[in-house]
Amino acid sequence: MSREFLPGGHEDAIIIEMSPEKDNKTEYSDNFPLATIIPRWIFALTEMGIASYFVFKFGFRSGLIFLVYGFVSVFVILPLTRCNRCFYYGKVCNFGLGKWASMFFPRSDDTVYSSAYGYTILLWPLRIIPLGLGLIPILGVIRFGLSVPSGEIGDMAGAVVSNLQLIPHGLFVIYLLVIFLHRKYYRSRSCSRCYHRSDCPVYDKNSILGTGD
Numbered sequence: 001m002s003r004e005f006l007p008g009g010h011e012d013a014i015i016i017e018m019s020p021e022k023d024n025k026t027e028y029s030d031n032f033p034l035a036t037i038i039p040r041w042i043f044a045l046t047e048m049g050i051a052s053y054f055v056f057k058f059g060f061r062s063g064l065i066f067l068v069y070g071f072v073s074v075f076v077i078l079p080l081t082r083c084n085r086c087f088y089y090g091k092v093c094n095f096g097l098g099k100w101a102s103m104f105f106p107r108s109d110d111t112v113y114s115s116a117y118g119y120t121i122l123l124w125p126l127r128i129i130p131l132g133l134g135l136i137p138i139l140g141v142i143r144f145g146l147s148v149p150s151g152e153i154g155d156m157a158g159a160v161v162s163n164l165q166l167i168p169h170g171l172f173v174i175y176l177l178v179i180f181l182h183r184k185y186y187r188s189r190s191c192s193r194c195y196h197r198s199d200c201p202v203y204d205k206n207s208i209l210g211t212g213d
């Protein structure tokens with residue numbers, strides 16, 4: 001298989017022949033299968049669904065804005081800041097966005113994958129807002145527990161436990177679990193077969209400092 005675009009901005013290097021099947025150390029995916037992509041979307045939609053619940057509970061208009069911002073983040077911000085510098089531009093990446101990006105956004109002249117990684121800050125509200133809103137009810141329960149008149153540790157803990165509810169407290173734990181499992185999933189099923197793992201800050205934070213492998 002020939003590659004014309006190399007991660008890390010080395011696309012002006014000679015076109016190299018890579019034969020993943022013959023490479024004993026690493027197997028790469030040129031196009032990821034649906035069996036990898038679908039679970040990623042299930043994780044992402046589950047996370048977004050719970051996150052939206054927290055924001056809608058805060059306010060209907062806020063929830064709508066959050067949903068629109070999530071949509072714009074995935075289908076516009078990501079393609080403009082990552083997909084357009086990615087080996088998988090025009091291909092089926094592990095999230096399936098490479099094809100979408102190539103249909104609607106031009107490839108960047110800047111081929112260093114992590115060069116626009118700082119714009120990830122634009123995606124932070126999608127996590128920070130639901131994390132904050134999900135945490136507030138739990139802090140309320142803990143505060144209630146700390147205020148029991150006896151001041152006994154056992155009474156405080158009992159008050160906290162007896163006031164925990166499946167929704168919203170349990171839902172917040174599930175939300176954290178989904179984020180954790182999603183990360184575990186793509187690190188093992190996607191990153192491990194991705195051409196960008198050597199220059200991707202998600203996989204190797206040193207890559208953004210230029211000290212990665």
Ligand code: SF4
Nearest residue numbers: 191194197200202203
């Ligand atoms: S290394 Fe992982 S997070 Fe980074 S581009 Fe590849 S699949 Fe995505």
